[in-house]
Amino acid sequence: MKIGIPGGLLFHKYEPFIRTFFNEMELDVEYSVKSSKEILDLGIRNCVDEACLPMKLFHGHTAKLQKTCDYTVIPRIMKCEFGESICPKFQGLPELVSGGTGRSNQIFTEPIYMNDQRKLKKALKKSSRLIGVSDKKMEKAFSSAMENQRNTSFGLNENNYRHKIFLAGHPYNIYDSFANMNLLQKLHNLDVGVITEESVSRYEKMEALSGLIKRPYWLFFINNFAPAMALIKKKEINGIIYISSFCCGTDSIIIEMIKNRLGSFPLLVLKIDEQTGEAGYNTRLEAFREVLK
Ligand code: SF4
Incomplete structure (x- = not known):
């Protein structure tokens, strides 16, 4: 079998x-x-x-x-x-x-x-x-x-680049280089390093959620909203890129909640589906690098 x-x-x-x-x-x-x-x-x-x-x-x-x-x-x-x-x-x-x-x-x-x-x-x-x-x-x-x-550790925390962003999204979008059109390589070419949610401790995540009226019960909410808030507070990042699946119900709420807290802090939302064109995607990344500068 x-x-x-x-x-x-x-x-x-x-x-x-x-x-x-x-x-x-x-x-x-x-x-x-x-x-x-x-x-x-x-x-x-x-x-x-x-x-x-x-x-x-x-x-x-x-x-x-x-x-x-x-x-x-x-x-x-x-x-x-x-x-x-x-x-x-x-x-x-x-x-x-x-x-x-x-x-x-x-x-x-x-x-x-x-x-x-x-x-x-x-x-x-x-x-x-x-x-x-x-x-x-x-x-x-x-x-x-x-x-x-x-015993296996997960996550990225890259410090050898000029800029550092929190790469938010679902793990299957972050770690599938076909789905995200080689996003990590593209960011490195633009001198941008990333940190992912796995590098933020559970304690820091819970602390970042403590100001909310109600504790969220969605895993993806906790793993995206909370690290974003914690990393901004620690001044560890210059911006956030959220890689999101087109028509994802949970993302539509998480992204709004993050935006709501950010003010002028740089955020780029990249929506992906099978139609996403690479040229427009690259242009948006390059433009975001200018914002980070
Ligand atoms: S709808 Fe959103 S959370 Fe559900 S599988 Fe798709 S991307 Fe993941």
């Missing part, structure tokens, strides 16, 4: 866990990690038109793997590490993908609560049993995967 693992959406964030878990269970696994024009075209053909670019890319990775694999792993993430909520599309991902691709040969679709290790283990055990992995082997793989995930 061959199992396909699509590399889109939160794969990057949980990659150490995923790779260790499947390796240790000694399964025959194929990954599709690097996005490309071919993946995007497949995604457009196999996904509803209204979906955001990251969803289309995820569908593209899955459709590619469906050609060679017996099953694809389509996680249903309900909550993230600290119990925060995530975009509802993640919770309905197995149904979205089977509706889009017309195939439902999926595994590991049990609801996943990253904030509850007991529940997480139970869900993964249930799915592992379905493909004939013993509980003993699964438990050993789970422990190693958790350890590897805990």
